Structures are given as C-alpha cells and as structure tokens.
Amino acid sequence: MAVSTLPASNLDEAAVADFHETLLQSKRIVAVLGAGLSAASGLPTYRGVGSGGLWRNYDATQIATPAAFRHDPGLVWQYTSHLRRLALGAAPNPAHYALAELARRVPGFMALTQNVDNLSPRAEHPAAQLNQLHGNLFDMRCSDEANCGYIERGNFKDPLTPALAASPEEQDATVSNNESVKRPKATAWLLEGIARKNRQILGHDYQEAAPLRTDQAALKSGDDESTESRLAVVPEPSNIPPADLPQCPKCSTNLLRPNIVWFGEALPADIVAEVDNMFNDSQPIDLCIVIGTSGSVWPAAGFADLARKKGARIAVVNLDVSDVKNMRPGTDWVFAGDAAVVVPELLKPVMGSLSG
Structure with a gap:
C-alpha cells in the first residue's frame, strides 16, 4: 500500500x-x-460541486432530491454521473x-x-x-424500493449509459470559471414546490393560478440583493428519455437511482x-x-x-x-x-x- x-x-x-x-x-x-x-x-464538497465548471451556479439541494428525480431523472443522473467521474478521478x-x-x-x-x-x-x-x-455513489437501487427492492453495489462503469457520457463542456478542464453561462429558468417542478409551500401556509385562502411568463423567466443571478436572487438556480431540463437512463434489471419497469441519501430524505x-x-x-x-x-x-x-x-x-x-x-x-x-x-x-x- x-x-x-x-x-x-x-x-x-x-x-x-x-x-x-x-x-x-x-x-x-x-x-x-x-x-x-x-x-x-x-x-469538492457535495454541495460545492457546482462551484466551478459545468455545474457552477446550480444548487445541489434542488437537484439531488426525490422531487427532482420524479420530474427530471435525466438531470439527476447527469449530476450524479459528474460526481461519480470526480470520485473515480480522485485517490x-x-x-x-x-x-x-x-x-x-x-x-x-x-x-x-x-x-x-x-x-x-x-x-x-x-x-x-x-x-x-x-450511501455510496457507486451503489444503485430500484427507484421502487418498496415493491422491487433491487440493490446493485460497486458499479464503477462510466458512463452508465451512452446518454450519461461526459459532455464536451465537462471534458474541457480548461473552461474558465469566468466564462458566461446561459442563465437558467425556473422549472415547472421548482414552481410547483413553491406553490405547495404556499398552500401549506395559506390553507383555504390559497388561490391556484397558472404560472405567468414572468414566473418562468430567467432566475436572478447570485449577485442581486433582492429576495428573488435567493431562489434556487437549476439547470435547463435534461431532455433525456427515461429509456436512455439506467434501468432496473429485476423488475424491468422502473429506473435505477443512486443509492445515496438525497436532500430531503431520512x-x-x-x-x-x-x-x-x-x-x-x-x-x-x-x-x-x-x-x-x-x-x-x-x-x-x-x-x-x-x-x-x-x-x-x-x-x-x-x-x-x-x-x-x-x-x-x-x-x-x-x-x-x-x-x-x-x-x-x-x-x-x-x-x-x-x-x-
């Protein structure tokens, strides 16, 4: 050794x-x-992976969550694959x-x-x-834990599927942290989470309304001092079809998910x-x-x-x-x-x- x-x-x-x-x-x-x-x-720290490179300006507490996986499993798997590559490259x-x-x-x-x-x-x-x-980034389990229960340990394959291969931006280690990035918009599931919190607070006084154009506009940058600037910043949708993500080999019905504790999970x-x-x-x-x-x-x-x-x-x-x-x-x-x-x-x- x-x-x-x-x-x-x-x-x-x-x-x-x-x-x-x-x-x-x-x-x-x-x-x-x-x-x-x-x-x-x-x-980097789990929360701090986005501090530089491809995932900068993105909040891990809004990506590595059960809600994010339900709404955009491709996005969560892209982020997890990035973490796996960082860990595989370390000693x-x-x-x-x-x-x-x-x-x-x-x-x-x-x-x-x-x-x-x-x-x-x-x-x-x-x-x-x-x-x-x-948990461990290199262990996976069926997303339907209650009915399937499949667990796979020690999978070090990269990429797990062709759709999760490193992007050219991720491969380029010389990308400057000062390079401008496309400012992401508030996604539908982020707005849904805000609405759910409002329903809990207001109860019967809450009035449902369709999102306005301004609600779905680009989020404020971290340099703004306004309250809106503290909203979570999340990437654009992954647009990866579920069929192109890791599949459970036991039930052949559900996606695999990382066997780690996400934010919001016990x-x-x-x-x-x-x-x-x-x-x-x-x-x-x-x-x-x-x-x-x-x-x-x-x-x-x-x-x-x-x-x-x-x-x-x-x-x-x-x-x-x-x-x-x-x-x-x-x-x-x-x-x-x-x-x-x-x-x-x-x-x-x-x-x-x-x-x-």
Whole structure:
C-alpha cells in the first residue's frame, strides 16, 4: 500500500502529546467524517460541486432530491454521473489510509462517514468498521424500493449509459470559471414546490393560478440583493428519455437511482438503528474524532455530543475551525489544518509509519 508523504503539520506539541496519551488508552473510538477528509484528494464538497465548471451556479439541494428525480431523472443522473467521474478521478489520501489502519489495529474503532465518494473503501477501511451514513455513489437501487427492492453495489462503469457520457463542456478542464453561462429558468417542478409551500401556509385562502411568463423567466443571478436572487438556480431540463437512463434489471419497469441519501430524505432505518445502538449501549466511548465536517448536517452534527455523554473526549480536525462550538477547555482538542496531514500525525502512536 503506497502512501504519499506530506510535509509535517505545524500543531501545538502539548496538545498533540495529550491527544496521543488519550489515544493509546482508548479502547472504543468513534470518528465522524465529512467532506474535508476528501478535500486533499481534490474532491469538492457535495454541495460545492457546482462551484466551478459545468455545474457552477446550480444548487445541489434542488437537484439531488426525490422531487427532482420524479420530474427530471435525466438531470439527476447527469449530476450524479459528474460526481461519480470526480470520485473515480480522485485517490484516497493519507488520512483515509491512516483511519483504515486504525480500524485494523483497534477493534473498538468505528468510523461514521457522511461522504459518498467511496474513497474510504478504496483505502481498504474494514467494512465492518465503516458506516456510510449517506450511501455510496457507486451503489444503485430500484427507484421502487418498496415493491422491487433491487440493490446493485460497486458499479464503477462510466458512463452508465451512452446518454450519461461526459459532455464536451465537462471534458474541457480548461473552461474558465469566468466564462458566461446561459442563465437558467425556473422549472415547472421548482414552481410547483413553491406553490405547495404556499398552500401549506395559506390553507383555504390559497388561490391556484397558472404560472405567468414572468414566473418562468430567467432566475436572478447570485449577485442581486433582492429576495428573488435567493431562489434556487437549476439547470435547463435534461431532455433525456427515461429509456436512455439506467434501468432496473429485476423488475424491468422502473429506473435505477443512486443509492445515496438525497436532500430531503431520512437516513435508512437500518443505519439509524445501528448508530442508535452504538450510542445507547452500556459501553463507554473513550474518544471521538470529528474530521472535515462543519457540523451542520443532522443527525451527524449531534454525534460528538452523544459521544461526550458516554465519556468521550472530543478532537476536531478541520481547515476552518471558526465554527467549532461546545468544546471543553482543557478536555477537548481543536486541530486546525489539512486532514491529510494532521490525521496521520495524530494517529502515529497507534499505526506507526505506513509504508508501501
């Protein structure tokens, strides 16, 4: 197993020594992993994929949703295929390998990852000690989960269908972020969502009306200060026929969908039960390491507090620690820096020096 060597991090020596002492005494360790773990591998955050290139100016929270898949499955699959290509082009970094080695050497270690990029499994992190909370981009399932239930794991084919091949714009890595783009219009399903929210608020006072031309006009840019500028920006319809998208081979009736948790969906019941059991059993947790996550997505945002209630000391590793809250001075640690550099240094007493 080859691991690249990165410059040593510039951490507080006393804090690192204190962490090392606790680490060596810990029998049960929990790690909560976020997008910052994969940042050193060149992957943007799930929400931030649109920050540059083909998908810039588009809001992932309006694309990766059940409603979007119902109205335009081609659009959702185009976006997912873009994510898959980014992940296939990336490689696990030293932090992924360090956590995988920690799992092999400490039976009581469990990683709870919000990442769907498959980098932890590619680093050979033991599956029994890795809970992929939000699923995996390379797993698929039938969109009719209740009646069909088909699941396919580890499909790394790209493109999944000819219609989902990378566009010339996506293939051109030199496209400037400053290049002008066609401003998208409010789609019918976005307007439907707004109307549904109005019906919930107004009840019997709500009056249905057909969308006006201005309702379907191009959305405001992000530079505008008006309320309208904060509307979600979504791409034009994909116009990909359902027959050209991944089909369920079991029922031959429905489309396949990515086996990931979309915005607006709850975690799978079996995942929730497994995590609940870990935090509700009688065994203490000695150490909780939070890596590369802002702590804004629930329920993962509450895992550190649950671990603290079971006796754990908390360590946070993040490039930006400005939002870190509820840390106990003299008990918990905050390590600012690149996870790919900081995590191997923190885990060195247990894993030693990894070499090819």
